[in-house]
Amino acid sequence: MSTATVPARRVAELSSAPVPAPRPAAWRSNLILFWQILRANPLTLVGFILVVLVSVTAFLVVVVPLITKPLLGHALSILPYPALDAGAFPVTQAPSFAHPFGTDNAGADVFSNVLAALPTDLGIGFTVSGVSLVAGGLLGLVAGFWDKPGTLSGLISTTIMRLTDIFLSFPTLVLALAISATLGRGEYQSELAVLITWWPFYVRLTRGEVLAIKIQPYVIAARAAGVTETRILFRHVVRNLIEPLAVYFSMDVGTVIVTYSTIAYIGVGVPSSIPEWGNLMPGYQDLILTAPWTVWSVTAAIFVTVLGFSLLGDGLRDILDPRSRRIMATTASARGSTEK
């Protein structure tokens, strides 16, 4: 076994050594691994299922009418009844087969309302988090990677960070409310308001991670090998950033939905003609005793969505990190040491 006592073999002999082929179908083994991890973490699996369920439903709500219209001439919808359709049914009916979540005080089907709001909320969650991720991530990357004091880049870095600090010094919700009230009611106005308060968190997070990665010995080793700074940035820094950012992003989608709904609930966000969870609440809150299903349905929708993303985010850490990936999937048949 030991090679320690054997002198190194001549290079000439070694050049004929067979090169092992790349592992066949790496994506397939990754998929299996992914499944193993999900099975080992029931909570992540729950989160994953919830996120898939919610996303697919939202997709269908939007896409089914769009597809069926040109095909059939009239739009089909997976909503059982039109949303926010006042007076369509008797008011405040308890949940039944016809109306799984009952009807509200305007006589509209609560299930349809909740379902119709899903794409709006989910879309906003993804858009705000996504734009924040890209914008904040890039700024954080710049601020973290080129932060040598006394240079132009150092000045830029400092500027970015001070600007971020200014935004972070306001309470998020209050600032978002203020901006939203200034911009006036509207779907995009309140989205912008949340976005403006959201990106600084990503700058902070990214910069912190970059600063930590930048001083790792493997980055110094790459530099010592003559690897260019740009390549170090992409090969080492960005690659190691993906996991913390993805985790934060997936948990953040839920938080954005909550913030956005709060703005709508207070009445400075989405106009009441658009189905949105926070928007439905002001009308329903008086019914909490007489027709509690209205309030509970909306609450449950928010809860389930946020929970799904949080659970998934927690598990993503394990899924994306090759180190814990193996441990999670390790069974008694773990691979042995490869050293000879």
Next chain:
Amino acid sequence: MSVAPPLVQVQDVQKYFPLTRSLTDTIRRHAKLAIRAVDGVSLEVRSGETLGLIGESGSGKTTLGWLVARLHEPTGGRILFDGQDVAHLQGKALRAWRRNIQVVFQDPVGSLDPRMRVWEIVTEPIHAQEPGLRKAELRRRAAELLPTVGLVPDCLDQYPHEFSGGGRQRLSLARALSLRPKLVVLDEPTSALDVAVQAQILNRLVALQSEFGFAYLLITHNVSAVKYVADRVAVLYLGKLAEVGTVREVLERPTHPYTKALLAALPVPDVRRRRARFRISGEIPTLIRPPPGCRFATRCPFVIDRCRVEEPLLRPTPRDPGHLVACHRLEEVIDIAPETLLVMEGSAGMRTALPSGAVAATT
């Protein structure tokens, strides 16, 4: 002496790390404080030889190694590599020059990117120096490299965390050797490893050197590793060179009081030599305001007034012109064996705290 010109010549190199100053300091124009990690060191490494750098934490040995590898830019002095001054190389020229010299780091976990596969890690320097090589070619090169460090080529697609500490250090070594550099800086390569694994890696290092003729700069606090791998040894204390010489000279006839103290303090796995040990008292002074004169004067049992004022220069010992020692009392201390330092236990401070008679003598 040696006919071949030295591969690396370090000439009076300094590296100061400025301390961050507060705004008021800047306004008041306070003197700029700095950590003097390396403070005027001259050394050379010859082609194909191993120079061991030993010293405790704060001695500047790692900084010196990083200076030679140009991971730091020196504050002062020159670093000649094959006769070319590389101290202030920048940009493209620096990157191209880097193929001559590679580094193996201490931390077997941190020095390998956890998200890269073995073949990517090992061929990173090749890719950096010869961009445009295809993946298949890089994998072929990686598969060639792994056996030279004692790993099987089947592990090309594994991640570093699947290896033990020794295995990771082999990967680091493979990466460092991938470009066939002229000099490899080994920064505490075995400090994080167990003795059994350490022996494997040290054997491997020596075998690779005789096969490929690399020069090594071995930075470590582990004297037994230096003893096995090094041809010559330099002892650093607080950013200054205390002693340089061939490994046998320095380890068997340590001359500088600090070297004697260091060797005497080593725990030896030999029960028969379980003895009262020499103990140099006192803490290692700070590098911000190092003591004037000899850096070791605060802890030296042989200290005289001159040591506290005048800085000793490196002088050859009478026995061997290649054995240089920076001590004013060189001629007087040269024949004192480390073991006999015992009687001289307790300069300054330490003794006052000890009950009378309770000198380090036990067992």
Next chain:
Amino acid sequence: MAEDLLRIEHLSVDYHVGAGTFRALTDVSLSMPAGRVVGIVGETGCGKSTLGHAIPRLLPQPPAQVRSGKVFFQGTDLLKLPKWRMPSVRGTGIGMIFQEPINSLNPAFRVGDQIAEAVQIRRLREHGRQPARKADVQGFDYSKREMPKAADVVTGPFVPPNLTETLKQRPPPISKDLQKEVLDFLHLVRINDPERIISLFPHELSGGMRQRIMIAMALSGKPSLLIADEPTSALDVTIQAQVLTLMKELMDEVSTSILFISHDLGVIAEMADDVGVMYAGHMVEFGPVAEIFESPRHPYTKSLIRSIPNKYKEDGVLPSLSGSVPNLSRLPNGCTFHPRCPMVRDVCRKDPEPPLTDLPPGPAGLVHRSACYFPEEVASLP
């Protein structure tokens, strides 16, 4: 023969991580008479630290789980004691010193206050009960006793008949008297100007100084057993020599027994009276230090000692142990060392594993145990 201070019988500890079970300790037995320094040596992952933490029950559970075994300390099985009584054993019975003193000292408090706290806890315990008698710890029936209140746990299990009484007797925060004792302990660990040191924060001290403070804190409980887990591994050689010398001197002054855990054979050779060699969670050899180092009776001990580099490269290749430490979740059948053993035979590959058995006593007549079927042949190994 006198009662052993510490006697471990067939202790096995598992770690449950993910889907796997790692056998950190398998059937470890050890006895330690009072007044001796027992060294535990082995490579990373051999279980030596787990052993050190299992004795005062400091292992995080989960993931750790004590599968079986007994840990007798002064005649009491610590593993059977109710959890809330453990704090009293720790500190006053068993003191601990860890590798990284910076992590073991609270960065927010001055070192003087931290030592004072340790001294005070001991004093309270002395207050609350008679001097430690074995009867105090033995024969305790958990079911018949009231559950302790939170305050009792903090001040120790020796629940005084009247708690308020004790609280009244509690010395004021830093009395002259307490301060004097703190200074005495700092003097004991050879700190020159303790008056200055007590007002410093841990980060203002050097590594060697911090380790002295840790030793002072551990000793301030006047423990009868000190568990030192790699106490000098983070220190520089010359500072390590200072701390080791100090520990040796203190042994005589305060009559504490030390369980000294280290990966460094040199340190063990200098410090220990008896040495236990561990491999993959097993105690493979135990004996007096001179015999372990000069005539080891287990092939692992022998190759471990031989692999310390002690020659120049002209003198040839360093002897090294081939292979690597087995995965603790899949230990090999039979002797755990057999895959790497130079003198392996068929019997070694089969279960059961060779037990740790007494060897015929040597000239000194001290106990020497080896878990090898062929202890006599080890001497003939190169």
